[in-house]
Amino acid sequence: MKFSLPPALVKRYLQSHSWIGLAMAAVLYLVCISGTVTVFARYLDRWEQPDVQEFTQIDTAILNNVYRDLVEQTPDLAGDVLVMLPREGIPRASLVSSQGAWLLNQDGSRGKVLASPWTNMLISLHDHLHLPATWGMIVVSITGVLMTALIVSGFLSHPGIFRDAFHFRQGASPRLQQTDLHNRLSVWAAPFHLIIAVSGAYFGVAVLMNAIIASAFFGGDDEARLAEVFGGPPTLEQEVVPVNISRALATLEEIVPEADPFYVTIEDANSPSQYMLIGAHHTDRLIYAEQYRFDQNGDYIDNVGYTDGPVGRQAIFSVFRVHFGHFGGLPVMLLYGFLGIALCVVCVSGVNIWLNKRKHKDVINDIWPGFVWGVPVAILGSALISLLSGLSAVSAFWLLLALSTMLGLVIKTATITRRWLITASALLAGVLAAVHALVYGGDAFHGVALLINISLLVTGCLVIALMYLRKQR
Template identity: 55%
Template sequence: MKPSLPTSLVKSSVNSHSWLGLLTGALMYLVCVSGTVVVFTDYLERWEQPDVAEFQQMTPALAGQVYSQLHEVVPDIGGDILLMLPQSGAPRASLISAEGAWYLNEDGSRGDDISHDWTTMMADMHVYLHLPSSFGMIVVSILGAMLCGLIISGLFAHPNIIRDAFNLRLRGSRRLQQTDIHNRLSVWGAPFHLVIAVTGAYFGLAVLMNMIFASAFFDGDNERVIGEIFGAPPALQQDVAVMDVEAALNELAVVAPEANPFYVTVEDANTPQQYMIIGAEHEGRLIYAEQYRFDQAGQYLGKAGYTDGALGRQAIFSVFRLHFGHFGGLSVLFLYGVFGLALCVVCVSGINIWLSRRKTRDALNNIWTGLVWGTPAAIAGSALLVLLAGLPAVASLWLVLVACIALAQVLNNDAGGKSMLQLLSGGLVLGLVVLHVLKYQQLALRDAALAVNVCFAASGLILLWLGLRSKRKTNAVAAPANA
C-alpha cells in the first residue's frame, strides 16, 4: 500500500505556502516601490530642504579652512569626519562628525543642520525594510536572490514568451488581463530587473560571504577580508597634528588630474594613525569612487585601486551606481524610474493572478488592496506629516499604511477599495505639493524642488484619474445589477 500524507497536513501545508508566497510578494512590492523612489534621492534631499545654499565648487583652501575651524571649536574631536564637496548633480557641501551634521554655506560657514528624515526613511525602507539594519539588509538581499530565481524560472516556464511579447489582452477576464500584464512587463524589463536583483542580492549577502571567507581562509578575521577587498588602511605612526586638507586636495590635482573629488574623510581623527581618504569620480567609470589616501600632512600614500586594480574589486565598487542608476545623468534616472515602476506592477500582478485563481474572497483580498494602493498614500501621507508637524517619518508611514489597510477591510470591496485608495493617494500627493509651496514659497519653485514638485503633481493627477476611472467602472457594473 502506497503511503500518503494526511489530508489535513497537505491542506495546511498548501495554506502555509500560500501565506509565505503572499508575504514574499508584499515585501518585494515594498522594496520595489521604495527603491523606485530612492533612485531620485539626490533630488528628494534637495526638495526636503530647499533653503540650503547651493554652489558648484569648493576650493581646496576653503575645504581646509572648514576642517581647521571644526578643529578649533572641538580640538579633541575623534572618530571619522566626512566633508562632502559640491557636485554638478548634488550642488551642496556638508560636514558630518561626532559633533553633528550640517550643511555649509558658500563661504564655508555653518549652515542648516542636515534634516532629510523622510528621504532617509525611504532609503532605509528599501535597504532594511525598517528592520534592524544587519538583519534587514540580509532579508532584502534574500528577496533579491529570490527575484533572480523568479526571473530565470519565469523565462523557462513560458517557452512562447518571446513570441507573445506584444500580445496584450486587456479586454479579457481579470485573470487574463493580469497574466498578460505580468508576462509582458516581465519580458520587456527582464535585463533591467535581473541587474537590480543581482546587485540588490549582493549588499546583504556580502556580509555572509565575508564571514564564510574569513572562516575558511583568514582564521576568522573579518577585518583582513575587508582589507583584501577594499584595501587595508595605511600603517601610520605620527605626532598628532591638524589634518592639512588643503594640501591633500592640491596634491590630488597633481597625482590624478582626471579625478573629480567629491568627499574627504578623516579616518581615526586625532590619533597617531589618522589619515585622509579623498573619494573622486572618474568620467566614464561605474565605480562609486576611487579612494586616494593621504597622511595628516597631505602627502600622497596611494589609492585603493578601484579604477585599475583587480577586476573583482572594480566590480564590487560599481554595484552601488549600477543598482541605483547613479550614472549617465537624468536620462538613466528616468529609465530606472520607469523600469522600477514596471517591476512594482509585476509584483502586484503576480499576486493578483494568485488571488484570481482562488474560489473564495476573504480578508486577504482586502489586505492586499490596502497594501498596494495604500502604499502611495502612506508615502505621501508620511511626507505630509513630517513636513507639517515634524512627526517621525517611519511611524508616520506605517500608521498611514495600516489605516489604509483597515479602510480597505471596512469597505470590503476590491473595486471600491481600490478606487477610494487611489483617490486618497492622489489627494495626499497633491496636498503635499500645495503644502510644500506654501511653506517654502519661491524656494519650492526652483531647481530640484521644482522638478520634484512637478513630478509629484503629475503623479497625483494620474492617481486621481485612475481613481475616478475605477469608480466609473464600479458604478457602471453596479447599475445593471440594481436595475
Template identity: 45%
Template sequence: MKLSLPAGLVRQSLAGHSWLGVLTGALMYLICLSGTIAVFYQELERWEQPQIAESLGYDAATLERAYAQVPASDITHHMFISLPTEEIPRTSISTEKTGWFVNTDGSLGQEVKHEWTHLIINLHLYLHLPETFGLILVGVLGALLCGLIVSGILAHPRIFKDAFALRLGGSRLLEQADIHNRLSVWSLPFQLMIAITGAFFGLAQLMVLLLSYVYTDGDTEALMARVYGAEPKLEQAAQPLAIGKALAAMKTIAPGATPFYITVEEADVPEKRFMIVGAEHPGRLIYAEQYRFDSAGNYLDNVGFSDGETGQQAIFSVYRLHFGHFASFSVKVLYGVLGLAMTIVCVTGFNIWLARRKHRDHWNNLWAGFVWGTVPALALSGIAQVIFGTAATAVLWIGIAAATALAQWWNDERLAKQRFEFAATGSIVVLIVAYTVKFGAAAFSSLALTVNATLAAIAITFAYAATRRGRLISASRSTPADLSEGRT
C-alpha cells in the same frame, strides 16, 4: 520564440514560481516601489531643503576653516566632507550623528536634514528593520527574485513568442497575467541585474564570512583589508587637517579624476587620523577610487578600485549599476520607468494568485489596502517629515496598517482602490501646497519645481484613475451581467 521544455518541468516551475511570488509579494512590492523612488535620492535631498544656496565652486581653505569649527564634542570616529557635484551642488561637513552645510566664508550653516529621503532609502535597503538583519533579508529577497525570474521563464514556454499579446478589459486573470508576463519580458535584463546586485548588497556580510575561510583562514578583517585596503599605520603629531594640500596633490596624482567626497578616518584620534579622498573616474562604473593621505596631506596610496584586481573593480561598480547613477540623467529616468514596471510585476503576480482562487476573502481586501494605501501613506510621511519635522517612519507604517484595516472593513476591493486613489491625490496635493507655503520663493527653484511638477502629475494620474474606476463601479452595479470585476 518558444522554449521546448518537458511538461512536468513547466508544471513544477509554475508551482514554484507562484508560491515564491505569494510568499515574497508584499515585501518585494515595498522594495521595488521604494527602490524606484530612491533612484532619485539626490534630487529628493535637494528638494527637502530648497533654501540652501548651491554652487559647484569651493575653496580648500574654506573647507579647512569649516572643519576646524566643528565642536570637539561632535567629532566622531568618522567625519565626512561632501564636495559639490552636478547632482548635488552643495558642500557639507557631517559627523556620524549630524551635519552642516558650509557657507562661503567657511562658517557652518544650516543643519543637513534629509530624513524623508533616508526613510525611503532605508525602506529599500533594510525594510526599516535593524540594519544587519534587514540588509540580509533584502539580500535573500534579491536571491529569491533571481529564482522567480528563472522559474517564470521555465513556467511559460511561450513567454517570448507572446511578448506583445496584451488582453485588456476582459477576464481579470488573463488581463493580469498578460500585464505581468509582458512587463517581465520587456524588462527581463534589468530585473535580473537588479536581482543579482541586490542580492550582493544584502548578502555581502555572509559572503565575507564564507570567503574569509577560503582566503584568510577565517580572518574577516584580513579579507576586508585585501578588498578595501588595510588601514595605514601612522605615527604623527596632532595637527590641523591639511585638506587643501591633499586636494592640490590630487591634480597630479589623478589628473582625470574628480574628487567628490573626503572621509576622515580615526577622526577622534589625531595621532592615527588620515583622509580618504573619493574621486570619480569619468567613463568608469566604479563608485570612486579612494586616495589616502595622512593628516599633513602627504599622499599614502590608493585602494585600487580603478586599477586593482578585477574583483575589487567589480565590487565598487555594483552601486552605480544598481541605482542607475552613471551617464546622464536620462539613465535615471530609464531606471525609474523600469523600476515602476518591476513594481507592477510584483502587484500583478499576487493579483494572478488571487484571481486563480475564484473566490474572494480577506486576502483580497488586505492586498488592496496594502498596495493602494502605501502611496498615500508615503505622502503623509512626507508631510510629517518635510513640513513639520516629525519623525515619519511610524507615520508610514501606521498609515499602511490603517489602509489594510480600512480595506477589510469596507470589504470591497474595488471601492478600496478608488478611495485610496483619491487619498493619494489629496495627500500629494496637500504636500505640494504645504511645501510651497513653508519654503516660499525657494519652492520655485528649478529643482523644487521639477519635483513638485512630477508629484502633481502623479496626483493627476491617481485622480483620473479614481474617477474612471468610479464610473466602472457604478456601471457594474447597474448592469452586473455586462461588467465584471476584471474590468475594474
C-alpha cells in the same frame, strides 16, 4: 521563440514560481517601490531642505578652515570626519563628524543641520525594511535571491513567453488582462529586473559571506579581511596637526587630472595615525569612486585600487551604481524609475492573477488591495507629516499603511478600496506640493524643489483625470 520542455517540468516550474511569488509578494513589493523612489534620493534630499545655499565650487582653502574650526571647538575629536564636496547634480557641501552633521555655506560657515528624515526613511525601508540593519539587509538580499529565482522560473514555466511578447487581450476577463500585463512587462524588462535582483542580492549576502570568509581565511580577523578587499590603512606615526585638505586636493589634480573628487574623509581624525581619503568619480568607470590616500600634510600615499586593483575589488565597488542607476545622469535615473514601476506592477499583478484564479474569497482579497494602494498613501502621507510636524517618518509610514490595509478589511470590495486609496494618493500629492510651498515660500519655487512640486501636482491631477475618464466609460 519557444522552449522545448516536458509539460510535467513546465508545471513544476509554474508551481514553484507561484509559491515563491506568493510567499514574498508583500516584502518584494515594498522593496521594489521604495527602491524605485530612492533612485531619486539625491533630489529628494534637496527637496526636503530647499532653503540652503547651493553651489558647485568651493575654495579648497576654506575646507582647511572648516576642519580647524571643528578641532578647535572639540579638542577631543575622534573617529572619522566626512566632508562632502559640491558638484554638478548635488550642488551642496556638508560636514559630518561624531559631533553632528551640518550643511556648509560657500564661505565655509556652517548652515542648517543636515536632515532629510523622509528620504532616509525610504532608503532604510529599501535597504533593511526598518529592521535592525544587519538582519534587515539579509532579509532584503534574500528577496533579491528569490526574485532571481522568480525571473528564471517565470521564463521556464511559460514556453511561449517570447512568442507572445506583444500579445495583449483587450476586453478580456480581469484574470487574463492581469496575466498579459504580468507576462509582457516580465519579458520587456527582464534584463533590468535580473540586474536589480542579482545586484540587490549581493548587499546582504555579502554580509554573510564576509563573516564566513573572515572565519575561514583570516582566522576571524575582520580587519584583515577588510584590508584584503578594501585596502588596509597606511601605517603612520605623526605629530598631530590639522590636515591640509587643500594641498591634498591640489596634489590629486596634478597626479590624476581625470579624477573628479566629491568627498574627503579624515580617517582616525585628530590622532597620530590620521590620514585623508579622497573619493573621486571616474566618468569612464562604473565604480562608485576610487579612493586616494594622503597623509595629514597632503602628501600622496597611494590609491586603494578600485580602478586598477584586483578585478573582484573593482566589481564590488561597481554594484552600488549599477543597482541604483547612478550612471549616465538623469536620463538613466528616469529609465530606472520607469522600469522600477514596471517591476512593482509585475509583483502586484502576479498576486492578482492568483486571487482571480481562486474559486473563493477570503481575508486576503480584502487585505491585498488595501496594502498595495496603501503604500503610495503611506509614502506621501509620511512626507506630509514629517514636513508639518517633524514626527518620525518611519512611524508615520507604518501607521498609514496599517490604516490603509484595515480600510480594505472594512470595505471588503477591492474596486472601492482601490478607488478610495488612489484618490487619497492623488490628493496627498497635491496637498504635499502646496504645503511644501507654504512652509518654504520662495525656496519651493526654483530648482529641484520646483521640479518635484510640479511633478507632484501633475501626477495628482493626471491620476484624478484618468479615474474620472475610466468611470465615465
